[in-house]
Amino acid sequence: MPSNPNPLNPWEVLVEAQRRVPALRFAIGVAGIAAAAAIVSHFAGDTRSAVILISLVFVGMILLFAFSRLVTARSRGARIAGELLLWSVTAFFVLFLGFTAWAAFDGRPCNWAEFLNWRRHPSCIQTNGEKPPSDPDTHTSAALQTYDGFTIMIPQDQKPPSPRYWSSKGGYWEEAYPDGVRSFHDITGRIVLNGCNGTRTRKQDYPIFEVFIPDRDCQAKRLMFRLNRDSWNWWLPMIDPK
Known part of the structure; x- marks a missing residue:
């Protein structure tokens, strides 16, 4: 192993830095795990979290290499500073992996799961960043204002529309298909859209898809949706809401 690694060879620099700061191996391993998580998120359709994860890994690896150069410097002061900075980046990667796995x-x-656009714990519902309903009585009377269930008809190419039966289960909504398959939409907050109070939901197996369900007192008996936190769009009318 060279005592004075080639500064233009990242591999030699990192190997020498690992000799001086063994914990650097763990930081590099965490970066690899995070990169793998970003790839999985991308193929799962959650592009936003994939971009965030891979960007953080990229920035972290640049910092690791830069600080590794300090560790391998001839100046004792630069080496000490480099070791301290490497330990700091390693601690960051440890916290990053821990919070990401927890989320x-x-x-x-709550904030980290929301930032990654992942499903949040039910206790996070009241800490979302959406604007709450303007009616001060809405929170206390939400159970009286929300629907218990309704039906929507999904258009199909060259086939009759397919019904979906939505029913409220307290902390989430269940969407039942004619063949018995079910999907679930977590309730993520109470918001106002177009002057109408309602419930915001997020699909568990496709978290970039959100649906707004209006309350009983809304004139428009129609759902709204958005993808990747883009603008809200009108979706399908609610049939036989109860």
Whole structure:
């Protein structure tokens, strides 16, 4: 192993830095895990979280290489500073992996799960960043204002529309298909759209898809949707809401 690695050879620089700061191996391993998570998120359709994860990994690896150069410098002061900075980046990667794994499996911390556009823990519902309903009585009377169920008809090419039966289950909505298959939409907050109070939901197996369900007192008995936190769009009318 060279005592003075070639500064233009990233591999030699990192190898020498690992010799001086063994924990650097762990930081590089965490970066690899995060990169793999970004790839999985991309293929799962969650492009936003994939871009965030891979961007953080890219920035982190640049910092690791830059600080590794300091560790391998001839100046004792530069080496000490480099070691401290490498330990700091390693600690960041440890926290990054811990919070990301926690968000993936439990939906918390709330802000980090929301930032990654992942499913959040039910306790996070009241901490969302959406504007709450303007009616001060809405929170106390939400159970009286929301529907218990309704039907929507999904258009199909060269086939009759397919019904979907939505029913409220308290903390989430269940969407039942004619063949018995079910999907679930988590309730993520109470918001106002077009002057109408309603419930915002997020599909569990496709978290970039959100649906707005208006309350009973809204004139428009029609759902709205958005993808990747883009603008809200009108979707399908609610049939036989109860």
